[in-house]
Amino acid sequence: MACAALLLAWPLAVAGTANADDTAKTRPADCRLSVPPSWRGLQVEWIGPCANGAANGAGVAVASADGRAPERFYGTVAAGQMAEGVFDLPDGYQPARFEKGAPVTLDDRNQIIAAFRVAASAARDVSSRFKAARNSKAASDYAEAAERLENQMD
Numbered sequence: 001m002a003c004a005a006l007l008l009a010w011p012l013a014v015a016g017t018a019n020a021d022d023t024a025k026t027r028p029a030d031c032r033l034s035v036p037p038s039w040r041g042l043q044v045e046w047i048g049p050c051a052n053g054a055a056n057g058a059g060v061a062v063a064s065a066d067g068r069a070p071e072r073f074y075g076t077v078a079a080g081q082m083a084e085g086v087f088d089l090p091d092g093y094q095p096a097r098f099e100k101g102a103p104v105t106l107d108d109r110n111q112i113i114a115a116f117r118v119a120a121s122a123a124r125d126v127s128s129r130f131k132a133a134r135n136s137k138a139a140s141d142y143a144e145a146a147e148r149l150e151n152q153m154d
Contacts, residue, residue, distance in 0.1 A: 031055050032080040034101055039063040039071070046077075047126050054080030058122040060142070074119035074149060086119035086149060093152060095119075113153050120149040 031050035048059015055077040064070040075085015087094040095115035123146035130138035
């Protein structure tokens, strides 16, 4: 089981536009998403639904920069605010839950398991989007990510 990082040091800040891969896009090009301060200055892509100009629903946020391995948030977003899921960071997974944009302490094993379930479901949703867009490589990559996230609950 992955250790729950409290993420209390991660107040969210509104990032610029988050752009998704055109092969999975089912929303307007301008889709706001609040991100942790550690993602400031990185290119952030939201692969998931958008409503009223903001990321909304299950999906994956990918933060990347030249020469740096991408970081991901698998989970749900409500009105542009991360809600629940798991960060996939260079040093491992960090389950997270947010209320009104603020991180909430996950001190219960069931809360951590719930975050991983949400994350795995989001990865499967993104895999399905890429499969429908006939991008089998991306579909396979996100299906494998879903399986890795599921396996964290063993």
